[in-house]
Amino acid sequence: MKKTKLLLGIVLVGIIAAAYFNYPKLNLISGYASKNMASTVFIADRDPVDITLNDNEMPLINLADCEVSQEGTSATANVYGLMPRTAVYKEGLGAVLTNKEFSKHNFDIVPNRFQVQDSLPFPYGNNGVIDTVLENVAYDKLEVAFENAFQDPEQKTRSLLVVHKNQIIGERYIRGFSKDTKILGWSMTKSILGTIYGILEYQDEIDMEFKPFAKEMSMKNHKPDITLNHLLRMQSGLEWDENYFKISDVTKMLFLDSDMTLAQRYKKVVAEPTEVWNYSSGTTNLLSGILREQFATHQEYLDFPYRELIDKIGMNSMLLETDLSGNFILSSYGWATTRDWAKFGLLYLNKGDWNGKRIFSESWSDYVAKPTINSNGTYGAHFWLNAEGKYEDIPTDLYSVNGFQGQRIFIIPSKDLVVVRTGLKEQTDEQFNTLLKEIIASIR
Known part of the structure; x- marks a missing residue:
């Protein structure tokens, strides 16, 4: 007993x-x-x-x-x-x-949209697609790549789109999804943030050596020395725990904070800038807050990404979510159709030129694809890289836009290719290597 x-x-x-x-x-x-x-x-x-x-x-x-x-x-x-x-x-x-502060916040200020109806097909418009057969594409081989991507239900692929020479050569969706379905990009949104800074630099409004903490003088750490370049490359030296399986810096920020731009801002310095590389969603949202400081009004801040990037290249489906304080949550919450995500990749494949209109400088695409110190060749400036052959059968000039659960935009300049894959499950490097290898094999 x-x-x-x-x-x-x-x-x-x-x-x-x-x-x-x-x-x-x-x-x-x-x-x-x-x-x-x-x-x-x-x-x-x-x-x-x-x-x-x-x-x-x-x-x-x-x-x-x-x-x-x-x-x-x-x-x-x-x-x-x-x-x-x-x-x-x-x-x-x-x-x-x-949360308890919800009633204090004003949701009356919303972004203006600058969408223009046009008669052009994808990618420069939304009036259908070009269906010309490209002579250098083996469509039967491409079909095999698509079949392999969708045949295993455990991979949970939802959409796959391949663009070659600015033309869709392959596109497929699972049941319940279509070309009109908006898909959450998760951390693919980080690359949208990076691009906004590239646009500001092209417009001579900001410099990547700008030091946002320069006025926070301190004899104890190197925070005043941190530049935008350090932040875009995730090498600021600011403390951050990006762990989604426990109560951590990132989960508290995304699910508890009213102002997500502050989570990283007040973290202590644990290393000198460039000394360590540490992937941080807090850094991206800090950059969103710094971005807001560049505008005189909240309205101007909300309008800028749509006016100068999103609607300018016809990503009309895209929506960037905000936090309780009205800041864009550019670490995680950008929505767009698969075709519109592909347009973003094509903007980089074409080095910032969009049907004759320059969005950012030609050198910006080289900047984001330059390997960051201590990232083992896997990270540039808010873009992921294949510089050291992570995907062993794929050209090393590949760079990509990556998000949770296997959201990807692969940009391969040497093959004139953009590949968008969305899904509900992260893929291994081997799985992505196989997918891209099969797609590339279909192009002569």
């Missing part, structure tokens, strides 16, 4: 301890579930049941129960009735997680 009581006591203590240490995680679980549900329903116009069964069907997140309010354009999630979180959608701004 005593042993039974002792055993029950140990179990009870274990349950209490588990609840105590894991209770804060519920905030992140219900936060992710409600935010992802609200964004996907109201931005991508997808079915809540499908989102529950697929997008939110991942470890821990699938513990959350989520309900959508169509009238209030919101989604609320909880974990066994605990820690409810609500995400509210606002047209033009996306969905935002509410």
